[in-house]
C-alpha cells in the first residue's frame with residue numbers, strides 16, 4: 001500500500017514558522033496570512049488528488065514563497081492611478097475626468113473627519129445635504145433648484161419615475177440614444193415605468209410630430225442631446241425653445257438631457273454645438289440634467305437643475321434616497337463648482353479644461369523633449385515625434401477633432417502588444433494606443449507633471465524585462 005501523499009503536505013503551523021511568512025505575520029496581519037496559507041494548502045491538496053501520476057510535493061520554503069507572492073499581489077489595489085496617454089480626455093474606462101487639487105483637498109478634509117453633511121452648524125438643526133452645492137448650482141445655471149444623484153443615468157431614471165411613471169413621455173426617434181452598451185434610453189425609460197412615445201423619424205422630427213402625439217396620457221416632452229453621434233444631410237430637429245413653447249401651451253414639463261454638462265461655452269476650446277447648462281435653463285427647460293464627470297471636470301454624479309416644484313417632487317421620490325451621493329462627492333463637486341465662479345480660474349485649475357486648452361506647440365515641445373529619453377530605454381528601438389488628431393470622448397462632440405502630438409514607440413525585442421500590456425500593468429501604469437506596429441503615447445491627455453513619470457515607467461519596464469530574460473536564461 002502506497003503512503004497517503006496528503007499526509008506529507010506541510011501544516012499551517014510549519015508554514016507560519018517559515019521566515020518569509022513570519023515576517024508577514026508581524027508586518028501585515030496574522031489573519032490575512034493564515035487565510036492565504038489555508039487557501040494555498042487547499043489548492044495543493046486539490047492538485048495532489050487530481051494529479052494523473054504521483055507528483056513531488058513542493059517544499060516548505062517553495063510553498064512559503066508562493067504564499068508570500070500571493071499576499072503581495074493582493075495588497076496592490078486593483079483600482080489604482082493610471083497615466084492616460086490615449087489622447088482621449090474623457091475616457092470612461094479610465095474614470096473620465098481627474099479632479100482639481102481644490103476638489104481633492106476638500107474631499108480629503110471631509111473624508112478624514114466627521115462632516116456637517118446634514119447638520120446646520122449654526123442652529124444645530126437637521127439640514128439637507130444638497131445645501132453643500134445648491135446655491136452654487138443655482139448661481140451657475142440660473143435654475144430655481146438643484147439635486148445631485150449618483151450619475152446622469154440615475155438623474156434620468158429619477159426624473160422620469162417621479163414626473164411620469166405610468167404615463168407617456170414624448171421623444172424624437174432621432175434621440176433614442178445608446179451611451180456605451182449599458183445605457184440605452186428606451187431601456188432606461190422602460191425601467192422607470194414610463195411609456196416611451198416615439199415621434200418623427202431618425203433624420204427628421206418637426207414640432208407638429210410632438211404636438212400630434214400629445215394626449216391624455218402625456219406626462220412630459222423630452223429632448224436628449226445626441227452626444228455621441230450626429231445626423232447630417234437631410235435632417236431636422238426641434239430646438240429647445242420651440243419645444244418649450246409647445247410645453248407651455250399644453251402645460252407639460254420639458255425635460256432636457258444635456259449629457260456632458262458644460263458649464264461654460266466650449267467654443268473657447270474650438271468645440272461648437274455643445275449645450276451649456278445655463279442656456280438650457282434660459283431657454284425654458286423645466287428640468288435639465290447632466291453628468292458631473294464629463295465636460296464639467298468634477299466627480300462622478302448626475303446633476304438635476306430646474307423648477308423648484310418639480311425638483312421637490314424628485315426629492316420626495318424613494319429613488320432619490322437610493323441614488324443619493326455621499327459627502328466625498330458633494331465636497332469634490334462643491335469645490336469644482338466654486339472654481340467655475342471665475343471662468344479663468346476654472347480653466348487653469350480643472351485638469352480637463354487645462355488639458356483641453358494646452359497649445360499644440362506645448363505638446364510638440366514636450367514630445368520632442370521626451371522622445372530621445374524614451375529612445376534610450378532598452379525596450380525601445382525607435383521613438384518618433386508624430387502629430388495626430390484625437391477626440392474628447394465620453395460621448396461628447398463626436399465629430400470635432402482635437403490636434404495633438406504623440407511619441408510613437410517602436411519596441412525592441414518584444415511585440416508592440418507586449419510593450420503596451422507591460423506599460424499598462426507596470427508602476428506607474430501607462431495606457432497608450434496601439435496603431436499598426438507602434439505604441440502611441442499621446443500627450444493631449446497627459447498632465448505635464450506626469451512627463452517624467454512616463455520615463456520612470458519605461459525604465460521600470462526595462463528592468464522587469466531584463467529580469468524576465470535573465471530568469472528565462474537561467
Ligand SMILES: *Cc1c(COP(=O)(O)O)cnc(C)c1O
Nearest residue numbers: 151152153179227259260291395
Ligand atoms: C453620458 C450621458 C448619459 C449617461 O450619463 P452617466 O453620468 O454616465 O450616467 C446620459 N445621457 C446623455 C445625453 C449622455 O451624454
